[in-house]
Amino acid sequence: MHQSSERIGTLAAALARAQAELTNPEKTLTAVIRSPFPREDDRSFRYASLASGLDIVRKTLSQQEIATIQTTRIEQITGQIHLTTLLAHASGEWISSDLPVCAPKEVEAPHRMGAALTYARRYALFALVGIAGEDDLDAPDVATGPPAAPEPQAESGPKRRPSSAVLNRPPMLSPERSAELLDRLLGELASREDSDGLLAWAKTSLPLKNTLLEPDARVLEAAYQKRGEQIAPLEFDLTDQRPVSAAGPFLPEQHASGISDEAHAAANTASGQQVGLAFPKEPPRRRSKDHLAFIRAQGCLVCQKTPSDAHHLKFAQARTLGRKVSDEFTVPLCRSHHLSLHRHGDERAWWTNLQISPLPIAKELWDASPVHLANGANVGAEPSRSGLEARGQ
Numbered sequence: 001m002h003q004s005s006e007r008i009g010t011l012a013a014a015l016a017r018a019q020a021e022l023t024n025p026e027k028t029l030t031a032v033i034r035s036p037f038p039r040e041d042d043r044s045f046r047y048a049s050l051a052s053g054l055d056i057v058r059k060t061l062s063q064q065e066i067a068t069i070q071t072t073r074i075e076q077i078t079g080q081i082h083l084t085t086l087l088a089h090a091s092g093e094w095i096s097s098d099l100p101v102c103a104p105k106e107v108e109a110p111h112r113m114g115a116a117l118t119y120a121r122r123y124a125l126f127a128l129v130g131i132a133g134e135d136d137l138d139a140p141d142v143a144t145g146p147p148a149a150p151e152p153q154a155e156s157g158p159k160r161r162p163s164s165a166v167l168n169r170p171p172m173l174s175p176e177r178s179a180e181l182l183d184r185l186l187g188e189l190a191s192r193e194d195s196d197g198l199l200a201w202a203k204t205s206l207p208l209k210n211t212l213l214e215p216d217a218r219v220l221e222a223a224y225q226k227r228g229e230q231i232a233p234l235e236f237d238l239t240d241q242r243p244v245s246a247a248g249p250f251l252p253e254q255h256a257s258g259i260s261d262e263a264h265a266a267a268n269t270a271s272g273q274q275v276g277l278a279f280p281k282e283p284p285r286r287r288s289k290d291h292l293a294f295i296r297a298q299g300c301l302v303c304q305k306t307p308s309d310a311h312h313l314k315f316a317q318a319r320t321l322g323r324k325v326s327d328e329f330t331v332p333l334c335r336s337h338h339l340s341l342h343r344h345g346d347e348r349a350w351w352t353n354l355q356i357s358p359l360p361i362a363k364e365l366w367d368a369s370p371v372h373l374a375n376g377a378n379v380g381a382e383p384s385r386s387g388l389e390a391r392g393q
Helices: 009-021 050-062 104-108 110-129 140-144 164-168 175-190 195-209 214-235 252-269 289-296 335-344 347-354 358-367 370-375 386-392
Strands: 002-004 029-033 043-047 066-074 081-089 094-102 309-312 330-333
Touching: 009 050, 009 066, 009 081, 009 110, 050 066, 050 110, 066 110, 081 104, 081 110, 094 110, 104 110, 175 195, 175 214, 195 214, 289 309, 289 330, 289 358, 289 370, 309 335, 330 335, 330 358, 335 347
Parallel strands: none
Antiparallel strands: 002 094, 029 043, 066 081, 081 094, 309 330
16 A cells, blocks of 8 residues: 655656666575475576665665655554555655565564565565566466476386375265265254254255265255255244244154155156255345435434445444445444544444444434335334434533
8 A cells, every 4th residue: 555745746756767767686686486296396586685776776766855764563453564665755745655564473583574574675665666676477387498297107006196186086985875874964954944054054064965976965955955945935934933834833853754755756857957055145235325325314423414424334244255234234424434434444443432333223224214115114204313312412
């Protein structure tokens, strides 16, 4: 991450003149990268030392009244060591870059911390002034040439190493043991009464399914799919929160035999089809532009200023790659407090310091949102703001 002064025109002009005279330092040192694989050769590359690069940079940049400053700091939240590289001009303009160096545990070993800091100083300084201090390793296979042909191995002998496919392949059970394991897994599957239990069972049973024979594995996959279809409508029953079927209470023993018979029939009819053993998906996360506009019209939770930003409470739902928290977990924050929260980093601690519980307020705002008018819900005039008034006092 880089930062700079409000204007950098004078600094940029001086740096451009300095870069016209800068030359890459001589690569006098050699580093070797050890390969963790026995059949792969080690790689080496040449690089320039930090001292030689500093001599060139300071000599050239000082002629343009540019100073180089490198400082370290410790992040208060994570304890990680950061390196800040600064280019300062005589006009007062400056530009800097911030680079994480090492974890806090490396402080206990000064030699490792010093090595990491030396690498970081060289990379940060060379990148900021625009010079290169090491060989490119973007295509190591092309640089080192084509790999040599493998030596022929004898077909027999106790020292022959099996192929990777044989090592990674789970052992297949005998027909008798495969049938016993199938019956046990079908019994466990029948005892799962909700989606959470079904998900936990799937995570623990997937490795075991791979050891079954192919017909038994298809039977288990068909039973899993049918059990998921049976659990889904029960969990959305609004009249009773307990998953009870229309025929009566759930009987694990009788249901296990029913699942087993129906699964065998489904597997025999669809022998040529591959059935996937998928995990149950979480409910879709709600998105509503009208609700976000409603949140922006509310007063800030801290200072009651309007208009506000719609802030998503990140800790309200589990993190997923590329997916935001549902819009129902949004609260209003003014721009200054919104930026303050993001700079703080730890969202739970930020709310705790202000003695505000945002989740109940977000639920009240969602219940009072005009988005429910489309569904015919009775929406009140305004959400209860007792918590906000107590906070304002």
